[in-house]
Amino acid sequence: MSGQPLDPRTAPTFPAAARAMLGDTQLRKNVRHATGVIQTKRARVVEEMPDWQELRESGRQIREHTMRHLDHYLQQFEQNCTRAGGVVHWARDAEEARRIVVGLVQAEGAREVIKIKSMTTEEIQLNKALEAAGVHPYETDLAELIIQLGQDQPSHIVVPALHKNRQQIREIFQREMHLGTLGESPQDLADAARRFLREKFLRVKTGVSGANFLIAETGGVCIVESEGNGRMCLTLPETLITVAGIDKVVPTFKDLEVLLQLLPRSATGERMNPYNSIWTGVDADGDGPRRFHIVLMDNARTEILADEEGRQTLHCIRCGACQNACPVYRQTGGHAYGSVYAGPIGAILTPQLQVLNHAQTLPYASSLCGACYEVCPVKINIPEVLIHLRNKVVRKKGPLTPEALAMRAMGLVFRSERRFRAAQRMGRVAEAPLVRKDGQGQGWIGWLPGLLGGWTQVRDLQAMPQQSFREWWEQREKSEVSRGN
């Protein structure tokens, strides 16, 4: 993987990217191991909750209600956050969000910032923009540090470096931190990160974060994390800049009692993650940063909001459970999706964030098995949205693509018995040169030309029978009549 950010606008199609990834057996092994471990842990802590389904339903209703009244809750958040001393900015798109953040950092005169893991800032490629402005961003989450030092890209929304194993991480740390000796146990590696980052936490005066939840009722922001790097970035700098999608708002503090039960159990399989931080604006008595800015970013989220069937995509609380459960993701890993949002949620979120101008193959990156829907803590019906997006992709391509024309022809054939029978007879003749007999005398087709080749790429097709059921039935009736029954 190169240092180039994942960008759905320039990424190869999913089938092409997936094929390349499937060749990387080490990556597949790492991904399979990590997703397997999280799934087992998740299953255990979900099992012990007698009211899990009730929590899921409440989570779904809270998110649906919030989206229906998004303008109300965003304005309420803005008002309360501002009253508490925060400064609220609005951004229509990624470009505007980047400009605001870079401007704020430059106004501080800062040459360095410390960052909390944030998929939203990955989405808008903020690090690249900061670097272009001469500002060095230090990623402080262990996984994001591995990604940054290894010039890699995140492949999972919760555990971005799960495609790397300990030996690979050790090699990156040794090279980039200039360490002579370094053990390869996870403990040694975490200790190295602790030493490497501590000095940055104490020195750098500007922090940049994402957000898990914006609380409209209080104007507060909630971030959940494990390592304490989040708390460091939220507490020690003089200035904190938070970038959040407009979908991150929740109506009330009370609603967190649902989401803070659903999220950790689904994301990392823990009853509660080690740290949750909630802060509201700026503390008058000097607890934490003296300046707090928050950027509320649209970046095509309102396009998703406007699509009634696609809207539930915005209910996502970014737990990554669908990625761990997905049989496709578990084979290809995250990079094949060409976006920081990989797996099932990425397959519906990314194309919609691109208004279907890019990433058109992602809605097809699924077997529609429904495992993602089953584990989703807020019950997003991902298979339903996938099918809806496939429809939109087809419509967007117009009526004149070979596939659309072929489907129209099929429609014609299926509408008339006469045409259908003629097609069967023609098929038997046309397939003859392609059929190979197996040991039992059964005919198989191993290769089909053109568009049809997609089918035979990974499986053989049985040859058409010499007689259809209807033909057999008619013949039988005729012979019985002739026998005088």
Add this chain to the structure above:
Amino acid sequence: MATDAREAVLTRIRAATGNAPETRAVMQEWQGIRRQYRQHAARDHEGVLELLIDRLRDYDATVQRVSRDEVSAVAARLAAARGIRRMVVPEGLDPALLPAGLACETDRGLSAEELDGLDGVMTGCTLAIAETGTIVLQRVAGQGRRAISLVPDYHLCVVDEARVVETVPEAMARLQPTAALATTFFSGPSATADIEMTRIKGVHGPRFLDVLLVRDGERL
């Protein structure tokens, strides 16, 4: 420009969702959200305390049950066993609780560097959640600024039994009146599972956590 963006985004939202109803109607709809999950304790209080102890130990924290008079001596023993020499304490922590014979510096705006030079921190807490093994700290007397319970490597936390609830919803209901205060939930020592999903204790926050569960602490 900024106002333009605000208006543009809000206009797009309104166009997407249809016309916005009155605040009262929105609130009514919010109240109609189904909440059939558990909102109250199912165990008696002793059972809740046992659950908390079990969950905290599961996170590799130590837990001891003590009376209020014993806190100072037990705290001193625990700190000594961890090799702690200098601790920071928040303003408002009852001096009678402080570890006997240990140098304790009261936080009056210590810098991050100064905190980094201290071995540990001792705080009270607002409440604890048994089911998840979580302790909640807020920006109040006896708990202090967020930085003091973050930078030092060792945390000694005093939890009054009366402050322990069983479930997350009970905790949020108790926190509601002070929801705007800076609030930190912590569940065990800091940890990561970023490397091969192996949980490792201690990355940036305190790596060591001792909890004293106080039988006869002050009531909430």
